[in-house]
Amino acid sequence: MTETGDTLEGLDEDRALLDRTGTADRVAKILRDRIAEGFFPPGTQLSEKAISDRLGVSRNTLREAFRLLTHERLLVHALNRGVFVRRLTVEDLVDIYRVRRLMECAALRGLGEPPYPLDALEAAVERGRKAAREEDWRELGTANIKFHENLAALAGSPRTDELMRRILAELRLAFHVMADPRRFHEPYLARNQEILQALRSGDPAGAERLLGRYLDDSRSQLAQAYEALIS
Amino acid sequence: MTETGDTLEGLDEDRALLDRTGTADRVAKILRDRIAEGFFPPGTQLSEKAISDRLGVSRNTLREAFRLLTHERLLVHALNRGVFVRRLTVEDLVDIYRVRRLMECAALRGLGEPPYPLDALEAAVERGRKAAREEDWRELGTANIKFHENLAALAGSPRTDELMRRILAELRLAFHVMADPRRFHEPYLARNQEILQALRSGDPAGAERLLGRYLDDSRSQLAQAYEALIS
DNA sequence: GCATATTTGTCCGTATGTATA
DNA sequence: CTATACATACGGACAAATATG
Numbered sequence: 001m002t003e004t005g006d007t008l009e010g011l012d013e014d015r016a017l018l019d020r021t022g023t024a025d026r027v028a029k030i031l032r033d034r035i036a037e038g039f040f041p042p043g044t045q046l047s048e049k050a051i052s053d054r055l056g057v058s059r060n061t062l063r064e065a066f067r068l069l070t071h072e073r074l075l076v077h078a079l080n081r082g083v084f085v086r087r088l089t090v091e092d093l094v095d096i097y098r099v100r101r102l103m104e105c106a107a108l109r110g111l112g113e114p115p116y117p118l119d120a121l122e123a124a125v126e127r128g129r130k131a132a133r134e135e136d137w138r139e140l141g142t143a144n145i146k147f148h149e150n151l152a153a154l155a156g157s158p159r160t161d162e163l164m165r166r167i168l169a170e171l172r173l174a175f176h177v178m179a180d181p182r183r184f185h186e187p188y189l190a191r192n193q194e195i196l197q198a199l200r201s202g203d204p205a206g207a208e209r210l211l212g213r214y215l216d217d218s219r220s221q222l223a224q225a226y227e228a229l230i231s
Numbered sequence: 232m233t234e235t236g237d238t239l240e241g242l243d244e245d246r247a248l249l250d251r252t253g254t255a256d257r258v259a260k261i262l263r264d265r266i267a268e269g270f271f272p273p274g275t276q277l278s279e280k281a282i283s284d285r286l287g288v289s290r291n292t293l294r295e296a297f298r299l300l301t302h303e304r305l306l307v308h309a310l311n312r313g314v315f316v317r318r319l320t321v322e323d324l325v326d327i328y329r330v331r332r333l334m335e336c337a338a339l340r341g342l343g344e345p346p347y348p349l350d351a352l353e354a355a356v357e358r359g360r361k362a363a364r365e366e367d368w369r370e371l372g373t374a375n376i377k378f379h380e381n382l383a384a385l386a387g388s389p390r391t392d393e394l395m396r397r398i399l400a401e402l403r404l405a406f407h408v409m410a411d412p413r414r415f416h417e418p419y420l421a422r423n424q425e426i427l428q429a430l431r432s433g434d435p436a437g438a439e440r441l442l443g444r445y446l447d448d449s450r451s452q453l454a455q456a457y458e459a460l461i462s
Numbered sequence: 463g464c465a466t467a468t469t470t471g472t473c474c475g476t477a478t479g480t481a482t483a
Numbered sequence: 484c485t486a487t488a489c490a491t492a493c494g495g496a497c498a499a500a501t502a503t504g
Contacts, residue, residue, distance in 0.1 A: 098387075312500085
């Protein structure tokens, strides 16, 4: 039985987007978005033939797209068996939070004198509040992630930005298999606000403390629920 | 079969997976090594036809290898023009050192109580001393890089390890275009030893201070020389 | 600016190897 | 063990873009 068969429906609309720039990159973007929104859940096999037929591109081109996403760790490649949407282990989760703590705290610690460019952080919080009002928990999760992406961006390093994008995209793989998204996203909106407030008042050290606790709590909660889920 | 036979059974599959790496991966490794050793200097165009002919693989396979290396930032891809060995800008250099400072210092700061697992660091220093004795400056540069790779590895995070490997491979692109490699590698051997000594004596904070100065000095020296070189 | 040769982008058909039912 | 489905890798084809004279 193939998990692929039933989940190919919406791809026809994406076909229209296949104009301009490199085909493989465009295909990768389509698949990346599908994975990010949970359309292809972790564990799904992505069949070369099924998808290349549906998207109207050759298998060679699709394979190039697969390579891209494999390097972004969204797919895993089993030799002679094909590619599958990554299934995170608990160890992966723990490591992702280890890196987040390293990078996000280091970004705050490296700040100079206030004021800081906090516009993007304000926007992310506002986006989260709107999502919470509308009870759109997936959107709230995305907004929270955006907040921390922009937090790390305070380091002012393109490579750090890319690393954070990658690692948070990975983390989203875990979000999509959680049963009760509200419980996993709503409490952290207020805590993001606290962090932002500390930064606004020129207290990066305090913000770093809050952030450290935030990450520890989030990791514990997620890892615990995740462990129960995949066992 | 004996009970021993049963417990060893699974290993056969692992062995099979080990030798059976795909052609594209093997090609990528060949090219990666060539680039790392400076055989293909930055700016070189890598022709699809020339290389696929020479290596005896099809163009499609070679292109997959190119994709891998492009994602490792060792190659750049110009649409309809081909792939070229990456040419670092001064901004790239500065950003690489920004990330190094972030990651390496954070790794030291996150250390718990001594003693620490310093074997790999000792080995890297020893390798550097040997290279210095033999006046093999390229090898000394490699040893210094290994030292810092293992320094970051103290964080105990697979993702951090991978990031450091990638970023230090990028940095090597700059090393290869430097005129006087001795001046750029020899002074730092002693400073690595100092850092190691601080760690041995259970003083990670001191090691972090030394490391910070090391990175600042190295960056300044490299960026300055590099700027003069590419202008 | 133009015409030509070269190189890349994309796709196809096929033979072979591999895993799974 | 066999059959089936799928991935791997190759070589060839043609269009499109680019470089060269």
